[in-house]
Amino acid sequence: MTCRHRAGEGCDIRCAPPNGVTPRPTRARAGPALSPGVRWGQNEEVRVSSTRESAASPVTQVDEQESRAVAEAAREQEWRKPSFAKGLYLGQFDLSLIHPHPRPDAERVERGEAFLADLEAFLRTVDVAEIEREARIPDAVFQGLADLGAFGMKIPVDYGGLGLGQIYYNHALTMIGSVNASIGALLSAHQSVGVPEPLMLAGTEEQKRRWLPRCAAGAVSAFLLTEPEVGSDPARLQATAVPSEDGAEYVLDGTKLWTTNGVVAELLVVMARVPKSDGHRGGISAFIVEADAPGITVHRRNAFMGLRGLENGLTSLTGVRVPAENLVGQEGQGLKIALTTLNAGRLAIPAICAGAGKWSLKIAREWSAARVQWGRPVGEHAAVAHKIAFIAATTFALEAVVDLSGMLADEDRKDIRIEAALAKLWASEMGWRIADELVQIRGGRGFETAESLRARGERAVGAEQLLRDLRINRIFEGSTEIMHLLIAREAVDAHLTAAGDLIDPKLEVADRLKAAVSAGGFYARWLPQLVAGKGDLPTAYDEFGPLATHLRYVERTSRKLARATFYGMARWQGGLERRQGFLARVVDIGAELFAVAASCVRAEMIGADTPDQRRSAFQLAHTFAEQSRHRTERLLHELWDNTDATDERLASRVLDGDYAWLEDGILDPSEGTGPWITEAIPADATEDVHRRVIAPTQEA
Numbered sequence: 001m002t003c004r005h006r007a008g009e010g011c012d013i014r015c016a017p018p019n020g021v022t023p024r025p026t027r028a029r030a031g032p033a034l035s036p037g038v039r040w041g042q043n044e045e046v047r048v049s050s051t052r053e054s055a056a057s058p059v060t061q062v063d064e065q066e067s068r069a070v071a072e073a074a075r076e077q078e079w080r081k082p083s084f085a086k087g088l089y090l091g092q093f094d095l096s097l098i099h100p101h102p103r104p105d106a107e108r109v110e111r112g113e114a115f116l117a118d119l120e121a122f123l124r125t126v127d128v129a130e131i132e133r134e135a136r137i138p139d140a141v142f143q144g145l146a147d148l149g150a151f152g153m154k155i156p157v158d159y160g161g162l163g164l165g166q167i168y169y170n171h172a173l174t175m176i177g178s179v180n181a182s183i184g185a186l187l188s189a190h191q192s193v194g195v196p197e198p199l200m201l202a203g204t205e206e207q208k209r210r211w212l213p214r215c216a217a218g219a220v221s222a223f224l225l226t227e228p229e230v231g232s233d234p235a236r237l238q239a240t241a242v243p244s245e246d247g248a249e250y251v252l253d254g255t256k257l258w259t260t261n262g263v264v265a266e267l268l269v270v271m272a273r274v275p276k277s278d279g280h281r282g283g284i285s286a287f288i289v290e291a292d293a294p295g296i297t298v299h300r301r302n303a304f305m306g307l308r309g310l311e312n313g314l315t316s317l318t319g320v321r322v323p324a325e326n327l328v329g330q331e332g333q334g335l336k337i338a339l340t341t342l343n344a345g346r347l348a349i350p351a352i353c354a355g356a357g358k359w360s361l362k363i364a365r366e367w368s369a370a371r372v373q374w375g376r377p378v379g380e381h382a383a384v385a386h387k388i389a390f391i392a393a394t395t396f397a398l399e400a401v402v403d404l405s406g407m408l409a410d411e412d413r414k415d416i417r418i419e420a421a422l423a424k425l426w427a428s429e430m431g432w433r434i435a436d437e438l439v440q441i442r443g444g445r446g447f448e449t450a451e452s453l454r455a456r457g458e459r460a461v462g463a464e465q466l467l468r469d470l471r472i473n474r475i476f477e478g479s480t481e482i483m484h485l486l487i488a489r490e491a492v493d494a495h496l497t498a499a500g501d502l503i504d505p506k507l508e509v510a511d512r513l514k515a516a517v518s519a520g521g522f523y524a525r526w527l528p529q530l531v532a533g534k535g536d537l538p539t540a541y542d543e544f545g546p547l548a549t550h551l552r553y554v555e556r557t558s559r560k561l562a563r564a565t566f567y568g569m570a571r572w573q574g575g576l577e578r579r580q581g582f583l584a585r586v587v588d589i590g591a592e593l594f595a596v597a598a599s600c601v602r603a604e605m606i607g608a609d610t611p612d613q614r615r616s617a618f619q620l621a622h623t624f625a626e627q628s629r630h631r632t633e634r635l636l637h638e639l640w641d642n643t644d645a646t647d648e649r650l651a652s653r654v655l656d657g658d659y660a661w662l663e664d665g666i667l668d669p670s671e672g673t674g675p676w677i678t679e680a681i682p683a684d685a686t687e688d689v690h691r692r693v694i695a696p697t698q699e700a
């Protein structure tokens, strides 16, 4: 049962008990698993266990199996194009898939560079201090971005957009990321997950003609998936879309949380569950909805530790009538569309992180040379020098990963879903570390706000703001933990295809024998390929000069990683899906290998294009590869030697309250302030805070 009471009206559902210790639900074994269900995933119809009666409120209890089935059903199953990163996990390092580095055509370069020049000129006029101070992007900035065509960067020219492609969209976000992350989030929420991308992917021609020109002109859009009960686990989705009797409309009901751009949006993509009935296959579906449709209320604007300019709302939909032609794709395809949208959409965050890295590098360089302590510029003290080297080398790799993935996306000849997922995972983690190191290098000034520095007459460097702004990247668009699972699922896909039946506990003996023979055939061909490879030859990849050694390492380690994954499969079989520590390390090793390969290929390209920069590009790639190798070796070691089991036992006891005494001697000011999770609309949220910042683009 769930409640929809207003705060203060009294509710005993899911309210935190006064002592703060919530009774634990019965647990299975520790740690949720990869998305697949039985035999790691069947494309099965989700069983919805409801404690509500009407179709309009179907889900409150969803077990782990159902959650996994939903995630698996949303997964793209097929691989139609080659994938460089998938090969890395299989011990098949195929450099020819990324080298020579792909390049944009001359026409795209010309248009892209012209746009970047205009964007730069515009961004120089934006008062970023005002955004932070007022916690709002000024309306004039919205309008300026719309006038530039920034809301249609990725939308094809035929539909009124700039048609810049992924690569220049990324470059624009990199530039914007260096100025203000809230503007980056506004544009990427609109274009990477908002209305345009799902439409371009799964919309009909009529839908594209109807909405894409509006999106390009500045009809800000938002993506509404998350609900109070739905974060990483979309199987719990409760918003409903009930078809009308005549089939002409759907009626939408539900509460959507953390709707980025929701406060100012003109168009929404809403994920809602269509109940199964005659003529309706049902399932989670995507709808385009006018943000000012009757029944939609934005109850409040949420505030966060960072991204203070974000127009993020709590939105309710009550009896919202949406024409049937606003359904994108088919019923039940909503999550798949959302996930496929993210194939390239996930590159926005890495692009913003690359911008943050470049800005951090500039500040670290200038400040560390200027600030003198203990007789030297701080940058000459070894401890600070290490941080500067980390920032410089990692920034080079961040740009390498973003540009390579963006180019591969534009070429559309390779499957980049793993590359983009790795880029999101790795860049969000590295961007955060870079910002943290920058704060440290700046000392006390790193902790001081830009406004306070300015008021004291010093340069207004917002290092603490960067740290706050970047933190969310590890949580939204797939948290680091979920990205680990998502990528691990792809990394072990070949094994599941070959040997999945073997680990299905429900399989009959005869079928198991058949599966063993078929798996034996796969492994008899595949395992010998992992014994030796090009990376064992001292002259391999010689065309990369001093970087060849790093590519040989990547090739060797890719095989080692594939062997380790196989050992993990053999050792834990079906239980591997619960070894989140092991799987996360496998994924992280692949991310490091991808970043090293991308850096070497980029350095080689820079050397060919700009001989003056060859030496420094090689130095950056070399240093990055060395730093990365240390991380990789540690991860490889920890695959088999770690504290995972001890930690999981301890965590389990923590959850059981065995160590509650350790919390003695403190006060918890959050106690009594509200339940952990509520769908209640706040008592003070009486009016709709939705507002328009640019003139509506919709037809009268």
Ligand SMILES: Cc1cc2nc3c(=O)[nH]c(=O)nc-3n(C[C@H](O)[C@H](O)[C@H](O)COP(=O)(O)OP(=O)(O)OC[C@H]3O[C@@H](n4cnc5c(N)ncnc54)[C@H](O)[C@@H]3O)c2cc1C
Pocket: 031, 032, 033, 189, 222, 223, 224, 225, 226, 230, 231, 232, 233, 257, 258, 259, 260, 261, 304, 307, 310, 312, 472, 475, 476, 477, 478, 479, 480, 481, 482, 485
């Ligand atoms: C500023 C901001 C903007 C946002 N914008 C949007 C938006 O525009 N549209 C939208 O729909 N949503 C948006 N979100 C929601 C965002 O996508 C979610 O916060 C995110 O998906 C995580 O969900 P959650 O916060 O409910 O965490 P939970 O799912 O409750 O997870 C809590 C923790 O458990 C971990 N965890 C969960 N499941 C597993 C598992 N199976 N294995 C291991 N670890 C697990 C998570 O990684 C996390 O660390 C936004 C959120 C914020 C804060």
